[in-house]
Amino acid sequence: MIRDRWEYVRAETLAGALTLLASRSDAYPLAGGTDLVIAGRLGRIRGGVAVDISAVPELQGITAFPTEAGGVRLRIGAATTVSALLQDELVQQKLPALVDAGRLLGGWQIQNLATVGGNMCNASPSAELSPPLLVHRAEAVIAGPEGSRRLGVDRFWTGPGKTALARGELLVAVELETGGASAYVRHQIRRSVDIALASAAAWVSVEDERIAGARLALGAVAPAPLLVDVAEEVAGVPVRQAPGKEPDDPGAFGPALAKRLQRVERLAFAAARPITDVRASADYRRAVVGVLARRALLRAVQRALAVSEDVETRSG
Amino acid sequence: MNRVIRINGTEWPADVPPTTPLSDFLREHAGLTGTKIGCRTGECGACTVLLDGRPVTSCLVWVARAWGRDVTTVEGLGDDQRLDPVQVAFLELNAAQCGFCIPGLLVSARALLDEAAARGWPPTALEVRERLSGHLCRCTGYQKIVEAVLKAAENGMKEMRLELG
Amino acid sequence: MSLGSVGRPWPQIDAVDKVRGRTRYAADMTLPGQLYGRILRSPVPHGIIRRIDTSRALKVPGVRAVITAADLPPNGPEGKGRVPFGPYVDDWEILCSDRVRYIGDEVAAVAAVSEEAAAEALELIEVEYEPLPAVFDMHEALEPGAPVLWPERPGNIASRFDIARGDLDAARRKAHLVLEERYSTNRIYHAYLEPIAVLAEAHPGDRYTLIAPTHIPYKARVTYARGLGIDPGKIRLIVPPMGGSFGAKYELNVCMIAMLLARKTGRPVKMVFDRAEDAAAGHHRPPLHFDIRLALDRDGRFLSKEVRIVATAGARTMWTPPVVATAAHRIDALYHFEAVRAEALLVYTNTSPTTCMRGFGNAEMLFAFEQMVDQAAEELGIDPVEIRKRNAVRAGDVTIHGWRIGSSALEECLDRVALLSGFSRRKPAPRHPPASGKARGLGLAIGHHVSGYRPILAEYDGSAAWVRLDMDGRLSVAVGEPDIGQGLNTVVAMIAADELGVSPSEIDVMPVDTAHSPAAVGTLGSRATIMAGAAVKAAARDFKKKLLAFAGELLGADPGELVLERGRVLWRRGGGESGEREGGPGASLTLAELGRRWAAAHTGSPLVGQGSYRPETVLPGPDKYGNPSPAYPFAAHVAEVEVDVETGAVEVVNYWAVHDSGRIINPSTATGQVQGGVAQGIGWALMEDVAIRGGRVENPNFLDYRIPGFQDVPPMTVEFVGESEPNSPTGVKSLGESALNPVLPAIANAVYNAVGVRIHDAPLTPEAVWRAIQRRREELEAAGKEREAQ
């Protein structure tokens, strides 16, 4: 047992939190505590002052607002718990990859504590929510002593445990685009309460049974989650549900996509820079992440088709 | 902030260092040793209690986070005369072997059944397995636990409380 | 006879406490004035202790004692000097005197008024180590020039086991097929949910009270007494409810450390491991390495089997020697061979000491052998069920080492499991692993075990029990075998209840306490139900005889006319009439009344029935010929798996287990035993592995040391077949370990059936399966190229 020494203060407002965080160099925001408390207990942090931000009003809630292009943007407060995220109807409809990931994050008890902001700021290379946020082009809303700023999440994670947040800065929320369909898959050894050995999130939009846009992000195969540019590989590829095939089957949406998926797999393989650790070896991670990339894309396509089918039946 | 926690319906003064783990507070200060400690890192689920009705691993929750809130431990299920239906089902089906993981599982199962009662239909076996997956058990292979939760759900969800023999 | 409880599903008699959170495990107990103890463990895998300075630690407020090897009491001959001791090999020290041998070795210990103070003191103990070269791999440890852990045991050999019987040459000469294979099983962690916790109190006159989990209290205190240099009778060991053990909580150094801290401080001391400490320096299942040569005739009959085993003891020897012996020859009680030979070495390495775990070497050997049986069946074109039937022992058989098979329903197990699982739908394994998608496969394996094992305590086997009626009418039963969570107390209560005509819930089963329980070998070797159950049955009969005689005296009746049912003694003759009057047919006395009147007539003494059971076993002699167990349980399992051929991930999607355990006392807890055993087997087969690098356990937590969760274990079908065992007074055999034994090979055989790849090394992690598939593809490709070239 390591003896960690924490002081505890509760912030009531964003301004108050920022003041508290600025007051000491060993101040840490405390959200759900599922990473921070353990880091203290295992001696990764010696303690300091824990600034409880879980009740700060500015960090709460999931809200939707219209965009200029006529779409919907979602704002997810940093202190939103994973359970709250999973229960939100808009998230369920618009951000399926985030739901896939949230369901895999810890067990129920952890989901009731863990927050979206904590997952992002803890910046584990295997963090569950990062790949979905990347493919949904999330933006981090950050507040600090100097005021607030926005940053695309593709620039948010800079290494294991490292983010672009400056000392004293706080993640207030993430905002994401909706539209298109997405999916997230992870490779694990235990089917629940496990840490991803490798993971992949994919986003696609399908128009007239052709892929119009696609994005892919990988987790646990580099110091930080990776965006892999696959749009060109799959743009314009016709997709149509092939009868009698499982969605994981590369041929599930026709031979054209199956062929392109091989290239996607190779891109993922090439982009990955995994390490060997107690959980898996590097070459295995690399081999698996290609498979995951392909599967995530297939599932996203399946969801995209299901959605457009829905729309058709409804309008027809 | 009032340094009080309502534990199983009773107010408990909790004027201890705010970063005391809730699990330690329950066991050492409130005398509620039904809540077990299996890992102190949130991985085993043995210390699970309900915080405002939701299961959490109490080893990761500092006491300050529970001030002013409701905590339910295994001791809060049923009462002196009666067992909660989920306890009855665990007992009847021998869902407990060594019993160490059981208090945490029972409160999670209670929360799951409350949730199901609120929405109006009972949980499926797959749902039970997903929801309870934050609990490890080394003895039972889980099957009887799943059966017990389903049986408790069938037995009238929340209302029915069986008389103790 | 009233409707008995035996044979019906019965809730555990202590389940009410368990579901209410009222069961008090060791960590839940607090003794007045109690201190908290903690252990300082070696951070280096091998080294000489040059200096220990405890002065700064002693200054921490609240610290009451710091002890090192210098504080150990003499335990040598005539009470002088320190000598090593241990359950099998004398290589234990309590606290390291001059040398540390693994990361985690006990160097010093602290007792303080709070856990925080104890932890702070640990950090302030200064130890200077001079590092020595270390060896972590058992094969390397056997090489000449390897670092030696115990100079008095050259070559790092902790123990060896050899056995040979039959004419190997003659048997081999008849061979049509000879398989030579190498298999290995890995180091796993028992991973009980309750970390090790003990409480100790020291009393004047070298006496101690120890509250500590153990399967074997009477044996453990002998070891502890040797360590402390005292008489075993000076230790009162109370066994609290156990939060799981599976073999780990037998004999633990921490118990002696707690006793010494209690002695030094004069206060009770409680010690609770944290999970990382438990997982790294608690104890593990030993890794075993097998080289096996099996010769068969054309019909698939086993002729000869030669085995070489190497196993890891770790830094000292716990309960691994008998595990290795079991691995070497227990399979000879499942199958017939004309000739066998086995040699096994147990090897020291600078790693955490290993010990026994459920399955006890037998599960390891079955992992290897049951795969070889499938290999042979495939090569010879024989059905996997059939080849097993051809070779398996049958009721009435005497095995090559003299073991007598009193009953066996193994054939029925096989037929039934094949039917339940639809085994006939099994297709041949593919020659090429499928390119993509998920491949399904079915795998069969059988297994067996003992029901108690005589050589564990050569003096005697068997059990004693007492049934007692107190003056308040309370009925209680005492046995010497602790309930380890499997429901032994319930089974014992059911057996007693049926003899006494009461409900099991009316019987208290006393916690095992060496101050007043019958002495026993304990709960190991799958012996508790058969041994304690038979003893209780005998005790209940003795009790009943005494009770009826006494009631007869009171009522003026012939005891032969009295019956004991529903908590009362009834004068039956003539029957029919009811009446409360004393002295005529129809009269009755309640147990409460009888208890009171017995006590009054015997100046307060309770009415006690005593009974014991001595099984008809034959202690194997130096030639290892004998019959060590009264009964042998059997099982046949089928696993159905789905292999993700692109990632190597294996999912067990269906599981069927059919067991012959003799008579089943409590079908509900028996089913639970099998389900739990299968789940543990699934964990071992697919995900569990203690990762040690540079002597350090790298995954001492449940995120990295994964045991199966709710979603990793499929719904299982469990059935029991077979009849009462003739050699067992209650008809039972055993179940605890046979539940686990066939699981690994059933899964490995199913994986082979799905993808055509045989995995020789447990566990079958996704990465291991993926690599095996890659290798197979490369082999096939190379073979294809060769063919083209020709």
Ligand SMILES: Cc1cc2nc3c(=O)[nH]c(=O)nc-3n(C[C@H](O)[C@H](O)[C@H](O)COP(=O)(O)OP(=O)(O)OC[C@H]3O[C@@H](n4cnc5c(N)ncnc54)[C@H](O)[C@@H]3O)c2cc1C
């Ligand atoms: C048993 C268990 C299982 C787990 N399984 C998974 C899993 O499957 N996948 C996964 O990804 N993770 C998993 N985790 C890790 C953890 O639960 C998640 O990362 C969680 O989302 C962290 O959120 P939190 O609110 O608890 O963070 P906290 O512990 O409160 O904070 C984490 C870090 O972020 C900082 N921080 C928090 N909020 C902010 C903010 N708004 N602005 C700036 N900094 C902030 C904190 O100072 C701290 O450094 C698991 C943890 C446990 C204990």
